[in-house]
Amino acid sequence: MEIKLSLALPRDELSVPVVRRLLKQSMDVLGVEPDVTADIELALTEACTNVLEHSQEDDEYEVSAGIDGDQCVIEVIDRGSGFDGSLLGLEHADGAAEGGRGIQLMRALVDRVEFTSRPSAGTVVHLEKALVWREGSIIQHWTETAPEPQHGPWSDDETLKDAPEPTQA
Amino acid sequence: MDLSLSTRSESSPAGDRTVVVVGGEIDVYTAPKLREQLIDLVSSGQYHLVVDMEGVEFLDSTGLGVLVGGLKRVRAHEGSLRLVCTQERILKIFRITGLTKVFPIHSSVDEAVAATD
Numbered sequence: 001m002e003i004k005l006s007l008a009l010p011r012d013e014l015s016v017p018v019v020r021r022l023l024k025q026s027m028d029v030l031g032v033e034p035d036v037t038a039d040i041e042l043a044l045t046e047a048c049t050n051v052l053e054h055s056q057e058d059d060e061y062e063v064s065a066g067i068d069g070d071q072c073v074i075e076v077i078d079r080g081s082g083f084d085g086s087l088l089g090l091e092h093a094d095g096a097a098e099g100g101r102g103i104q105l106m107r108a109l110v111d112r113v114e115f116t117s118r119p120s121a122g123t124v125v126h127l128e129k130a131l132v133w134r135e136g137s138i139i140q141h142w143t144e145t146a147p148e149p150q151h152g153p154w155s156d157d158e159t160l161k162d163a164p165e166p167t168q169a
Numbered sequence: 170m171d172l173s174l175s176t177r178s179e180s181s182p183a184g185d186r187t188v189v190v191v192g193g194e195i196d197v198y199t200a201p202k203l204r205e206q207l208i209d210l211v212s213s214g215q216y217h218l219v220v221d222m223e224g225v226e227f228l229d230s231t232g233l234g235v236l237v238g239g240l241k242r243v244r245a246h247e248g249s250l251r252l253v254c255t256q257e258r259i260l261k262i263f264r265i266t267g268l269t270k271v272f273p274i275h276s277s278v279d280e281a282v283a284a285t286d
Contacts, residue, residue: 013198020196049197049229095268095270100230101230104266
């Protein structure tokens with residue numbers, strides 16, 4: 001079982017609560033434990049807010065989220081000028097500073113944060129967090145009732161050779 | 170995507186306090202509204218603020234920045250900004266960022282209004 005969400009969003013402030021709510025709804029429906037959902041919501045929000053702060057281009061950015069039985073993997077992809085957060089957020093911001101806490105929060109709330117930045121291609125923020133499920137969640141139901149994984153004809157070379165030639169329509 | 174704000178005055182032996190009741194989500198979309206509210210209060214001479222965050226459902230680093238900005242503004246007038254919060258999910262955000270050492274955080278509005286230290 002795997003759920004994938006893929007969003008292309010306008011680079012504006014409203015996009016941040018929109019993407020956060022879409023992901024929260026998905027995790028609520030599947031049965032992710034609420035405290036885990038809250039951590040992911042906040043890390044995602046910080047990653048999207050970074051896109052708005054570190055790019056000026058009037059363009060879209062992308063968010064993809066994959067949820068399976070074990071973990072949630074999110075990528076926030078910004079085609080802007082690039083931004084390297086890999087050395088940021090490693091200690092507390094000054095108490096009087098009004099910014100500089102977003103990356104620190106991301107690092108504290110999820111299991112893995114990675115920044116990939118290329119001047120020409122923009123920035124990818126990669127977030128991973130292990131999931132905990134509510135008792136009686138849909139995921140638990142599916143995991144318990146799922147048959148042994150089988151290779152479909154499309155993923156097994158041997159079977160593929162034996163498959164009939166596609167017929168022209 | 171909503172932020173609700175209301176203000177009221179309360180008095181205690183400590184003096185007059187303005188209680189700002191915040192509800193909903195504080196993020197990059199709604200934070201400007203909270204920032205304006207705090208600036209308006211300080212501009213109108215209200216330097217002792219209690220921000221009641223019990224109705225806050227979501228808070229991010231942009232919201233933290235607005236609260237720090239408010240604290241700096243009231244302190245410039247010898248004022249105070251106290252928070253009321255008992256929600257573990259919100260308190261955790263203050264702890265991670267070290268801001269529990271910057272803001273006095275109270276468990277009720279009454280306690281915050283009466284506080285003098």
